[in-house]
Amino acid sequence: MSSLFADASQRLQQALKHTTLSEDAIESLKYPKASLSVSIPVRMDNGSLRVFQGHRVRYDDSRGAGKGGVRYHPNVTLDEVQSLAFWMTFKCAVLNLPFGGAKGGIAVNPKEMSRLELERLSRGYIDAIADFIGPDVDILAPDVYTNAMVMGWMMDQYSIIRRQNVPGVVTGKPITMGGSLGRDAATALGAWFTIEAMLPKFDMRPTETTVAVQGFGNAGATIAELAYRAGCKVVAVSDSKGAIYSKDGLDIPSIRQHKNSTREIQAVYCQGSVCNIAEHERITNEELLELEVDILLPAALENQITEVNAHNIKAKLIFELANGPINSAADAILEQKGIYVFPDILVNAGGVTVSYFEWVQNRNGLYWTLGEVNQSLQQKMVAEAQQIWEIAKELSISIRTAAYVHALRRLGEAIDAKGTRHYYTSD
Numbered sequence: 001m002s003s004l005f006a007d008a009s010q011r012l013q014q015a016l017k018h019t020t021l022s023e024d025a026i027e028s029l030k031y032p033k034a035s036l037s038v039s040i041p042v043r044m045d046n047g048s049l050r051v052f053q054g055h056r057v058r059y060d061d062s063r064g065a066g067k068g069g070v071r072y073h074p075n076v077t078l079d080e081v082q083s084l085a086f087w088m089t090f091k092c093a094v095l096n097l098p099f100g101g102a103k104g105g106i107a108v109n110p111k112e113m114s115r116l117e118l119e120r121l122s123r124g125y126i127d128a129i130a131d132f133i134g135p136d137v138d139i140l141a142p143d144v145y146t147n148a149m150v151m152g153w154m155m156d157q158y159s160i161i162r163r164q165n166v167p168g169v170v171t172g173k174p175i176t177m178g179g180s181l182g183r184d185a186a187t188a189l190g191a192w193f194t195i196e197a198m199l200p201k202f203d204m205r206p207t208e209t210t211v212a213v214q215g216f217g218n219a220g221a222t223i224a225e226l227a228y229r230a231g232c233k234v235v236a237v238s239d240s241k242g243a244i245y246s247k248d249g250l251d252i253p254s255i256r257q258h259k260n261s262t263r264e265i266q267a268v269y270c271q272g273s274v275c276n277i278a279e280h281e282r283i284t285n286e287e288l289l290e291l292e293v294d295i296l297l298p299a300a301l302e303n304q305i306t307e308v309n310a311h312n313i314k315a316k317l318i319f320e321l322a323n324g325p326i327n328s329a330a331d332a333i334l335e336q337k338g339i340y341v342f343p344d345i346l347v348n349a350g351g352v353t354v355s356y357f358e359w360v361q362n363r364n365g366l367y368w369t370l371g372e373v374n375q376s377l378q379q380k381m382v383a384e385a386q387q388i389w390e391i392a393k394e395l396s397i398s399i400r401t402a403a404y405v406h407a408l409r410r411l412g413e414a415i416d417a418k419g420t421r422h423y424y425t426s427d
């Protein structure tokens, strides 16, 4: 099995066939700019010392400082973090944000740690990478199993090290620490704006669509609720433990309420604080992906749809809220089956877009209303989605390849504008 990064690079190779990028730009984009792997010692609550492995990769900074989240998950590896940083590079270019791409991660199961242990780990990570990051160098944000609380600890630790308040080094912070209104829902809301803008192209309406969502965290639970509130029939949702399915549709706000209080996914209908279990089937995450639905929304982890199960996918449209949920071999199979895939580097870019708004607000010291944030997000998402749709039509290529072409045009310009600074000769 090839590495995640080798597979991610396939998308670049595919898109390069449809661009006229300079040799310099092509060569520059093949490699990460810088990677740092660190050991983080953490004093556990029982007095023992455990050492965790962490990484931060800055893939490319030709359009600005590195930008990207930090993941806490037992399966985090340098290969995964590098792939995620690669995707961030293209995502920031797709949305025309003045950022390059970066990502971080720690190999840890946060569900097995106390809050104090998590705080020590998060502060330890910043101690270890402080010289690698900064508000003009590389800016952190939340990703899988990290949240505003973790971002707050990280920003505070960086500020302690620098002996000044540095809100711009981390986005997705608590509002009281300079976080932006709307960042919590931004990934899903950006995805929803994209879905809403693209459905008419398939003569589809939310009220006539069935939806399945894999993952019920920040991205998954929020998109499930947005789809539900827009009138979609959300027939299945899942978390790491499995999925629930009801052909008549699930009551997503009740399921969210129940999940928040019990950590369990149950098909419930709540009235006030009383929740009753409704009729539903328990299915696996694999079965959820293969349901006959109009829209499939993978919102968990990478490599969920591969050459192994792509033949069984029955959705008409897939919008990738997760990063890398479909591998490159599956892309070809889905395309043959006539399934349209809207890629991660567009669909889930709402998160980093509002992170950019947060960073701008931190620099200006002037804070936006939720309406201003969401309106600006909608404008950006819809405009870039339309451009990508046009490129796909014009070049007769997939929407994923069109998104890469769109990003590559911007990246190529930035790399070339910097001239030949890397290639000094003696004459």
Ligand SMILES: NC(=O)C1=CN([C@@H]2O[C@H](COP(=O)(O)OP(=O)(O)OC[C@H]3O[C@@H](n4cnc5c(N)ncnc54)[C@H](O)[C@@H]3O)[C@@H](O)[C@H]2O)C=CC1
Pocket (backbone or CB within 6 Å): 142, 143, 144, 145, 146, 187, 214, 215, 216, 217, 218, 219, 220, 238, 239, 240, 241, 285, 299, 300, 301, 302, 321, 322, 323, 348, 349, 351, 352
């Ligand atoms: N949080 C953000 O702002 C952004 C997140 N993303 C991507 O969205 C995806 C989800 O991230 P978040 O929602 O932030 O994470 P989260 O930590 O809030 O939620 C993750 C969810 O995935 C579920 N999950 C974990 N392993 C699973 C498995 N094997 N099968 C099914 N579900 C599983 C968890 O139970 C949880 O419900 C990731 O790929 C992330 O990189 C992308 C852009 C921004």
Ligand SMILES: O=C(O)CCC(=O)C(=O)O
Pocket (backbone or CB within 6 Å): 067, 068, 069, 070, 088, 091, 139, 140, 141, 142, 143, 171, 172, 323, 348, 349, 351, 352, 353, 355
């Ligand atoms: O908000 C950000 O800066 C990045 C979020 C992220 O990690 C992602 O888009 O995958």
